[in-house]
Amino acid sequence: MKEKYTIPLTKMSVKDxxxxxxxxxxxxxxxxxxxxxxxxxxxxxxxxxxxxxxFPVSGRVIAHTMIGLGTALYGGVGGFIVSxxxxxxxxxxxxxxxxxxxxxxNGSQVIAMLLAGRITKDVISWKNCILYAAICTVFMIVLYIxxxxxxxxxxxxxxxxxxxxxxAVAFPSASxxxxxxxxxxxxxxxxxx
Amino acid sequence: xxxxLYLQAQEKKSFLTQMHPITAMVLVAAIVIVVFxxxxxxxxxxxxxxxxxAAYFGKLPVKSxxxxxxxxxxxxFFITLIQVLAQTEDIVFTWYVLGRAIxxxxxxxxxxxxxxxxxxxxxxxxxxxFMAVHPVRMTKALYDAGVNxxxxxxxxxxxxxxxxxxxxxVTINNAQKxxxxxxxxxxxxxxTFRLMPLAVPLILSGLRRAEIxxxxxxxxxxxxxxxxxxxxxxxxxxxxxxxxxxxxALALIFVAVAIWSPAI
Numbered sequence: 458m459k460e461k462y463t464i465p466l467t468k469m470s471v472k473d474x475x476x477x478x479x480x481x482x483x484x485x486x487x488x489x490x491x492x493x494x495x496x497x498x499x500x501x502x503x504x505x506x507x508x509x510x511x512f513p514v515s516g517r518v519i520a521h522t523m524i525g526l527g528t529a530l531y532g533g534v535g536g537f538i539v540s541x542x543x544x545x546x547x548x549x550x551x552x553x554x555x556x557x558x559x560x561x562x563n564g565s566q567v568i569a570m571l572l573a574g575r576i577t578k579d580v581i582s583w584k585n586c587i588l589y590a591a592i593c594t595v596f597m598i599v600l601y602i603x604x605x606x607x608x609x610x611x612x613x614x615x616x617x618x619x620x621x622x623x624x625a626v627a628f629p630s631a632s633x634x635x636x637x638x639x640x641x642x643x644x645x646x647x648x649x650x
Numbered sequence: 651x652x653x654x655l656y657l658q659a660q661e662k663k664s665f666l667t668q669m670h671p672i673t674a675m676v677l678v679a680a681i682v683i684v685v686f687x688x689x690x691x692x693x694x695x696x697x698x699x700x701x702x703x704a705a706y707f708g709k710l711p712v713k714s715x716x717x718x719x720x721x722x723x724x725x726x727f728f729i730t731l732i733q734v735l736a737q738t739e740d741i742v743f744t745w746y747v748l749g750r751a752i753x754x755x756x757x758x759x760x761x762x763x764x765x766x767x768x769x770x771x772x773x774x775x776x777x778x779x780f781m782a783v784h785p786v787r788m789t790k791a792l793y794d795a796g797v798n799x800x801x802x803x804x805x806x807x808x809x810x811x812x813x814x815x816x817x818x819x820v821t822i823n824n825a826q827k828x829x830x831x832x833x834x835x836x837x838x839x840x841x842t843f844r845l846m847p848l849a850v851p852l853i854l855s856g857l858r859r860a861e862i863x864x865x866x867x868x869x870x871x872x873x874x875x876x877x878x879x880x881x882x883x884x885x886x887x888x889x890x891x892x893x894x895x896x897x898x899a900l901a902l903i904f905v906a907v908a909i910w911s912p913a914i
Contacts, residue, residue, distance in 0.1 A: 480872055481864035483800055487808055488856035491815040496849055499833070500842045509728035515842035526853070538801075542808045549656070549780040549809075554722045554773040607686070609729055610765050612736045630843055637846065638853065645854050 461579040464571065465532035466639075466648045473571055476532010486527050486535035490542040493523035497543065501553065510553055511609070512619050514626050521593050521631035524563055526638050528570035529580045530647065536567035558604055565596040581639045581648075583632075590632040594624045656784050666708030666782040670886045671791035674783050676894040680901035681775045687905045689764040690913075694771060701774045710781045718777045722770055729769070730762030737761065785809055790884045799878055811863075815856060822851045 464473035467485065471477055477485075500515035507514070520543070528536030540563035547556035569592035577585040598620050605611035642648065666674075681697065688694075705712050737758030745752045785806045792802035823833060826847050836844050 478800070479864075480800075480867045481861060483804060484807070484864045484867070485857055485860040487804060487811065488815070488860040489853065491808060491812055492819075492849070492852045492856050494812065495816050495819040495852060496845055499845060503842060505724050509724035509726070511725060511728050511732075518842055519845070522849075530857075534801075538804055542804065545805055546808060546812065548776045552721065554725055554769050557772070557776060608765075608768070610689070610761055611729075611732060615736045616732075634843075634846070638849065641850050642853070642857070645857075647854075647857055 462581045462643070462648060463578065464529055464574040464580055465535065466530050466580060466642070468649060471532065473574055474533040476528075476535050478534050482531045482535050483538065486531045486538040487542065489523060489527040489530065490539040493519065493527075493539065494543050494546055496523070508619075510555060512623055514623055517597065517623065517627045518630045518634065520559075520563060521566060521590060521627060522634040522638060524566040525570045525586075525589050525593075525631070525635040526642070528567050529574065529635075529639060530642065533567060533571055536570060537564060540564050540567050555604075555608075558608070562597060562600050565600060566593050569593045569596055581636075581643055583636060586632045586636040586639070589635060590628050593631060594628045597627070598624065656781055664707070664709035666704065666710060666778070667784070669782065670884060670890050671783045671788045672795060673886065673890045673893050674779055677897050678775055678779050680897035682772065683901040684904050685768055685771050685775075687908045689761075689768065691764060691767060694764070694767040697771055698767075698774070701771070701778060705778055705781075708778075708782060710778060715774060715777055715781070719770055719773060722766075722773050725769060726762075726766040729765050730759065733758035733762035733765070786882050787884050790880050790882050793878065793880075794884065800873055815852070818855060819848065819852055822848055822855075825851075 463469050465471055465476040465482070467482070468477055476482065496519050497516055500519045501510070501513070503515045504510050504513040520540075524536060524540045527539030531538075541560055544556045544559035544563060547553050547559065553559075570589050572592055573585050573589035574580050577588060579585055601620065602613050605613050605616060681701075684693070685697065702712065702715075704710075705715050734754055735752065735758070737755035738753070740755055740757040741753045742756045743754040745754070789799075789802045789806050793799050826833070831847050833841060833844065833848060
């Protein structure tokens, strides 16, 4: 019978919310968050070059992947640490004007992974990763439309091709990358009872 | 990665760097409320001068503040461009390309500038906040406000370890280059999707390091006792409650005026 893996992967006897709240959960989530900040340097440059950061695509793929990984490993609180450190650091270094908004968008990805994990009940599975990326994509569109309407006063109905492009790139890429990283982390021995 | 802004400001003590962090947070919230409740350029101009004045008299590095504003330029350009092309009111010019009309709207241009100003003001506000408030003082203030120390401390810990992780990333990048995998030479469109050879070692080394750090923290009694002691003391002055409630009241009054008066 196939083994099933639940959130948090680093201690599956603990519930997914709040997940791991001990020192290792805190520092581990922090390390995943810092790795995300490092990797985002590659993605954000491209996003700024293409659309001035208004429609992040590659940054979103990296964020989906790392926040999904962090939540799967450490549960809800760990996931929120992974998701919220990046906007704070980005604001503290002045790297993006819309960084404070990421507090909400990144947080929604934690909820997406928790939802996907509860529905599929097996985190390291294609089904879970595809569902996670699908929920993330829906959350992102739902959250970006108010941002574009209230903050940027954009005619959102004319931006549907942009949202479609973002979804078309982020959905498959994030599914594959999250699945690959979860498999790597499992093989490296970080998944424990 | 830009230098952390607070490091530039801490050398000079001023009323801004000495302000209670919670008061600074309330002031930021009040400014954000005002900025979001209007698109009036006069109000934005006044706020811009107010923020510049606060930075100057608060002995913050104004040059660094304006450099941060430069980061907004690409975003501002795209916002204005999309508004000019997408808005249908007050068309000043129509250009036909392959039988398709591309319109340029004056209303869109002005709206783009207003939104751009809004983005600049918010960027300046957040930047001043992070220039003026030291993370250690912030941790203490959040702890005093009832936030669990573990989570209040997370941001300080992140600032401490970020240079280490970024240095790891450089080392891993160089190691992969020496093996013939040069991410900088990848097609820039697909570069993001080829990050796995960097991401895997970075994440795994980070997780291993986390185990060691957590063990060291536990051995030193991290959060072992309910009552913590701090080497930094952050106490609100008698003016802090007045400033907090005053700022919030002013922001709410402004929102009410903006709702009732279309001119604002």
